[in-house]
Amino acid sequence: MNTPSHDSTRRAFLQVAAASAVGASLSPRAFARRMAGSTPPPTLRWGIVGTGQIASSMASSIKAAQSADLAAVSSRRLESAQAFAERYGTAHAFDSWEEMANSDKVDALYVATPTSVREEICIAAARGGKHVLGEKPLASLASVDRILAACRENDVAFMDGTHFSHHPRTRELQARRDGWIGATTLVDSSCAFNLQDRSNIRYNTELEPMGAIGDAGWYNMRAAVECLPPGVKLESVSAVLRRDKETGAAMGGSGELRFEGGLRSTWTCGFDASPSSMHVHIEGADGQIEMPGFLFQDSDHSARLEVKRAGGEPTTHRIASGSPGSVLMFEDMAAAAADPSLRAGWANRTRRTQALLDAVWHVALAAEASGR
Numbered sequence: 001m002n003t004p005s006h007d008s009t010r011r012a013f014l015q016v017a018a019a020s021a022v023g024a025s026l027s028p029r030a031f032a033r034r035m036a037g038s039t040p041p042p043t044l045r046w047g048i049v050g051t052g053q054i055a056s057s058m059a060s061s062i063k064a065a066q067s068a069d070l071a072a073v074s075s076r077r078l079e080s081a082q083a084f085a086e087r088y089g090t091a092h093a094f095d096s097w098e099e100m101a102n103s104d105k106v107d108a109l110y111v112a113t114p115t116s117v118r119e120e121i122c123i124a125a126a127r128g129g130k131h132v133l134g135e136k137p138l139a140s141l142a143s144v145d146r147i148l149a150a151c152r153e154n155d156v157a158f159m160d161g162t163h164f165s166h167h168p169r170t171r172e173l174q175a176r177r178d179g180w181i182g183a184t185t186l187v188d189s190s191c192a193f194n195l196q197d198r199s200n201i202r203y204n205t206e207l208e209p210m211g212a213i214g215d216a217g218w219y220n221m222r223a224a225v226e227c228l229p230p231g232v233k234l235e236s237v238s239a240v241l242r243r244d245k246e247t248g249a250a251m252g253g254s255g256e257l258r259f260e261g262g263l264r265s266t267w268t269c270g271f272d273a274s275p276s277s278m279h280v281h282i283e284g285a286d287g288q289i290e291m292p293g294f295l296f297q298d299s300d301h302s303a304r305l306e307v308k309r310a311g312g313e314p315t316t317h318r319i320a321s322g323s324p325g326s327v328l329m330f331e332d333m334a335a336a337a338a339d340p341s342l343r344a345g346w347a348n349r350t351r352r353t354q355a356l357l358d359a360v361w362h363v364a365l366a367a368e369a370s371g372r
């Protein structure tokens with residue numbers, strides 16, 4: 001659990017982030033109330049859709065999070081829902097996500113189904129008045145926009161399931177990057193691991209149409225979104241993909257995103273790396289930042305980064321956290337559910353990540369079709 005000091009620092013950050021995003025639209029009284037507020041947001045009662053790998057992992061994260069209660073689960077089979085409910089001490093088990101989306105037993109749905117069966121559930125959840133945490137990737141930017149529109153119309157929050165965005169290392173990096181290394185010129189990322197099991201949904205082109213580009217490449221795109229200066233405009237993309245001979249699924253890819261002002265992001269992802277390779281390397285005018293294992297934290301939940309500057313010794317910065325990013329994600333959802341001004345920042349991250357992913361996917365398909 002978080003320490004009180006961690007909580008108040010975190011709440012202060014959320015309040016400042018909200019204030020900087022919408023401060024101009026808040027009355028001075030509302031602004032003062034928000035800055036002074038110190039009570040945790042109301043508890044969200046969560047329902048999980050799906051009983052697979054990430055659903056199981058996030059059940060534990062929901063249980064560890066403040067302002068979160070694991071209340072229900074739905075599965076295509078009632079027996080699976082009941083077994084999951086028993087394993088994680090969940091009060092309600094449904095054999096229909098529609099029923100759970102319209103139930104008064106939950107306030108929020110975590111949609112942990114394959115990508116091709118995610119939009120319909122997210123939209124139904126929003127229409128049922130439930131806040132929505134949808135797993136990544138989404139099917140397309142158009143799909144993201146339909147989900148976000150449904151969330152806006154029903155006054156509920158939306159977030160995607162990217163954990164590292166919620167760890168304090170990410171905002172420490174954003175706050176101090178320019179001071180450490182000067183103007184950023186390049187973000188290079190790798191997200192590649194070894195997945196040989198062809199029965200995994202990631203090799204099923206109907207359930208996960210973008211294969212490794214969608215599953216692992218999502219993190220490369222998010223690394224660009226989080227580590228480049230905010231709002232920098234994409235100018236051009238080059239990308240290639242590799243297909244698995246057995247299933248035809250995309251099992252890896254690489255490429256370059258070129259942004260205005262000469263900024264670049266190079267990336268590699270795949271299901272065929274052994275050992276795994278996961279890093280972010282940022283170059284700036286005056287130095288470099290390394291984040292090895294950028295998706296993970298140490299056992300005390302802290303995460304590291306290393307700053308290198310010409311002529312000096314590398315400095316390691318360890319950024320402490322009371323909880324892992326996955327737990328903080330559910331706490332941030334509770335905050336966004338309680339405070340609508342916090343929602344746009346998360347929605348923009350999802351949109352920008354998905355827009356890069358769509359661009360990469362279409363360029364890689366075109367390159368494949370033209371035999372390049």
Ligand SMILES: NC(=O)c1ccc[n+]([C@@H]2O[C@H](COP(=O)([O-])OP(=O)(O)OC[C@H]3O[C@@H](n4cnc5c(N)ncnc54)[C@H](OP(=O)(O)O)[C@@H]3O)[C@@H](O)[C@H]2O)c1
Nearest residue numbers: 050051052053054075076112113114115135136161201215
């Ligand atoms: N954010 C992260 O860190 C993270 C990590 C891992 C995965 N993911 C994403 O989460 C998604 C799920 O991954 P996973 O590894 O948990 O997959 P998984 O183990 O195969 O679980 C998917 C679950 O979705 C449910 N489902 C509903 N409709 C389905 C259908 N038509 N076909 C198959 N399953 C269906 C199933 O639950 P029932 O049988 O109970 O209905 C199944 O157990 C993927 O898109 C993946 O990219 C995100």
